[in-house]
Amino acid sequence: MLFSWLRRRKRKKLIEAPFPPEWLAILEEHVGHYRLLSEAERERLRDHLRIFLAEKEWEGCQGLEMNDTVKVTVSALAALMALGMDDFHFENVQTILVYPEGYVAPEHKAIADDLVLEGDAERLGEAHYRGPVILSWAELVDNARHPGSGHNLVFHEFAHQLDMLDGEVEGNPPMPDRKFAHRWNRVMGKEYDHLCDAVDSGAATVLDEYGATSPQEFFAVVTECFFDDPYTLKKHHLKLYELFRDYYRQDPARWFA
Numbered sequence: 001m002l003f004s005w006l007r008r009r010k011r012k013k014l015i016e017a018p019f020p021p022e023w024l025a026i027l028e029e030h031v032g033h034y035r036l037l038s039e040a041e042r043e044r045l046r047d048h049l050r051i052f053l054a055e056k057e058w059e060g061c062q063g064l065e066m067n068d069t070v071k072v073t074v075s076a077l078a079a080l081m082a083l084g085m086d087d088f089h090f091e092n093v094q095t096i097l098v099y100p101e102g103y104v105a106p107e108h109k110a111i112a113d114d115l116v117l118e119g120d121a122e123r124l125g126e127a128h129y130r131g132p133v134i135l136s137w138a139e140l141v142d143n144a145r146h147p148g149s150g151h152n153l154v155f156h157e158f159a160h161q162l163d164m165l166d167g168e169v170e171g172n173p174p175m176p177d178r179k180f181a182h183r184w185n186r187v188m189g190k191e192y193d194h195l196c197d198a199v200d201s202g203a204a205t206v207l208d209e210y211g212a213t214s215p216q217e218f219f220a221v222v223t224e225c226f227f228d229d230p231y232t233l234k235k236h237h238l239k240l241y242e243l244f245r246d247y248y249r250q251d252p253a254r255w256f257a
Contacts (some may be wrong), residue, residue: 002049015047026072033080033227038254041083048079048089057095064100065226070137073144074098077154081162081227084249093161095132102136125153127160129169143228148256150229151208157221163216171215173247180246187243192218193224206236231256 027034027046034042053075060066061205074096082088102124126134162173171188175181192215198205199212211221225233226244230252234241245251 005224010054011051014050017050019046019050023068023072025067027076030069030073030141030144031076032145033255034076036147037179044083045076045079047077048082051081051089054093056093059095059097061099064098064137068099070098073141073155074135074153077140077144077152078158081155081158081223081248089160090161092130092165093133093158097132097134099134099136101138125157126158127164129164129167132204133157133161147228150206150225150232151227152224155224155227156220159220160216162223163219171217171219173219184243184247187239188215188218191222191237191240206232227252 003257004028007050024046027049037045039115049072052195053071056075058071064070078090082090096169100217124136124139127234135153135157143152144154160169163169166172169232171192172181172184192212193206195207195209195218196212207218207225208221211218222233222240222244226241226248230241233244233254241253
């Protein structure tokens with residue numbers, strides 16, 4: 001209880017301080033979503049951003065300078081996802097590592113019951129349970145400036161962190177109640193099967209084909225599209241859009257209208 005009180009007090013002090021003008025300039029130049037928000041949403045985003053940025057440990061990798069541009073841009077995109085969530089700031093994430101470009105990470109892949117293939121794999125980002133979020137700055141910076149492609153690395157990796165909140169990584173983040181969980185399973189299961197069928201047949205898809213890899217990747221891919229190309233998602237997958245609108249408690253199609 002004492003820790004919670006101290007954290008609330010520290011957060012209150014953070015948001016009562018004047019917002020740094022240099023951070024505002026970064027938002028306006030590097031975060032395209034910021035220009036689409038209402039003034040009330042911008043104010044909430046700035047508050048969420050300050051808390052998120054202050055409570056994480058930041059580390060630049062392979063020579064990347066961990067400056068305010070990187071921290072404010074990543075914080076703003078993560079904070080955008082949580083705008084509709086009551087006092088949630090991705091407390092399950094302690095550390096954020098940012099590489100200048102893609103990177104190579106060890107990979108262990110099971111190919112039989114007692115056989116594991118070990119090697120290296122090129123990565124653009126990763127999210128670890130009770131561990132860091134890892135991002136490629138080169139991959140995220142252009143999408144951050146110019147939303148609308150349906151792709152955003154920050155949305156993708158932090159969606160995985162939402163998925164991990166219950167200790168499972170299966171494409172089902174914690175649900176508000178049993179009724180919503182039933183609706184979630186019904187809509188997500190149907191839409192995931194449709195994407196898998198479309199990919200198998202070579203048909204064009206609104207959602208990134210990577211979402212057919214697994215249910216957890218499907219959740220992350222839909223989250224990307226929901227925040228970055230919501231109008232298209234709503235037009236072609238209305239029930240899926242409405243499901244994510246109610247989960248995130250936001251209506252991003254309105255921003256792009």
